[in-house]
Amino acid sequence: MAEITSAVPAIRRIGLATGGGDAPGLNAVIRAATLAALRRGWEVVGLQDCFEGLFDPQGTRMLDGAAVRGITHIGGTILGTQSGGDPFLQRVVDAGGVERTVDRIGDAVAGFRTLRLDALIVIGGDGTMRLTHRLAEHGVPVVGVPKTIDNDLEGTVVAFGFDTAVSVATEAIDRLHSTADAHRRVMVVEVMGRYAGWIALHAGVGGTADVILLPEIPFHWERVFEKVRERERSGKRFSIVVVAEGALPVDGERVVQATATAGRVEKLGGIGELVTGRIAEATGKEARCVVLGHLQRGGQPTALDRLLSLRFGAAAVRTVEAGLFDVMVALDPPDVVTVPLAQVMGRMKRVPLDSDTVCTARDLGICLGD
Ligand code: F6P
DSSP states (O other), rough: OOEEEOOOOOOOOEEEOOOOOTTHHHHHHHHHHHHHHHTTTTTEEEEEETTTTOOOOGGEOOOOOGTTTTTTOOOOTTTOOOOOSSEEEEEEEESSSSSEEEHHHHHHHHHHHHHHHHEEEEEEEEEHHHHHHHHHTTTEEEEEEEOOSOOOOSSSOOOOOOOHHHHHHHHHHHHHHHHHHHHTOOOEEEOTTTOHHHHHHHHHHHOOOOOOEOOTTTTTTHHHHHHHHHHTTOOOEEEEEETTHHHHHHTTTTOOOOOTTTTTTOEOHHHHHHHHHHHHHHHOOOOEEEEEEEGGSSSOHHHHHHHHHHHHHHHHHHHHHHESSSEEEEEEEETEEEGGGGTTTTTTOOOOOOOOHHHHHTTTOBBOOO
């Protein structure tokens, strides 16, 4: 779909919203977008809990310089967020007890008009970008900003949040080396990433793991066990295994905590414990599992993520000023560019098996389970 453009957009008031799981850098985007908009004489309305702010005018707040002071380095989002479902679809039970789904997109568009917004900047991952594109299809001028710790968003070389998640995971792996070495144990670290292995691969290689298991490479149990045994035989009495939450064995299923339901996405997690138990059983080694979970999303963004977030926030405002909508700002080094939202949604960026980092892992002797 072609982007919506208008030659001389009259922008007076924009909305800002953050959607999906939180990621380090959200507040930096909010700050940069707000300051860039204020410099142009625009008003900035912050929507609480992403699109909920469109349904409830009370769920908004005006953002001025004071509201965004000192937040660049702070994790989370001052606007709140919503994840895991489709806020435009509401489940209602009628008088007869029959449940049905109501599409609220019309109410969202009406909310945009009631708030007297001229454009909306939405910061989020793939799910949020899909919802943002829906708004554009209904005539709302939107610009997306890519956020994800998973690095699975198409259209941008990287989104903000990923570098911080990799840094946290790498530091955790570094720290676990001490215990693994001291106790001659196998330490298994489960990291996030959904169906993509970017965090596991980057943190695993950087943290010098012995085994890295990715969703993109279904693994053979015996290859993993043999790597641990081989290290034992050569006198290296400990092993570090990094497992992406979406990794799965060639002969098994993905481990999930909750299956997808209408309106809720699948909740991954648990493969780390499974791998730990199977390694202990097969090798006789003592093994422990550490699930990093939401630690990877919390706290301060790295310097790289801060800068990227600030650049994205300012670029989003320049995009609004240029009258270019239904697009997402994206990193195409060294530039920040725009890509149509239609080209981003519904696609997933996974680790290419012939990528340089995968080749590097193999050259370092790291077992990828295949
Ligand atoms: O998409 C980011 C992410 O942290 C994934 O890595 C993870 O699978 C998921 O969100 C966790 O979601 P929640 O915070 O809803 O448990």
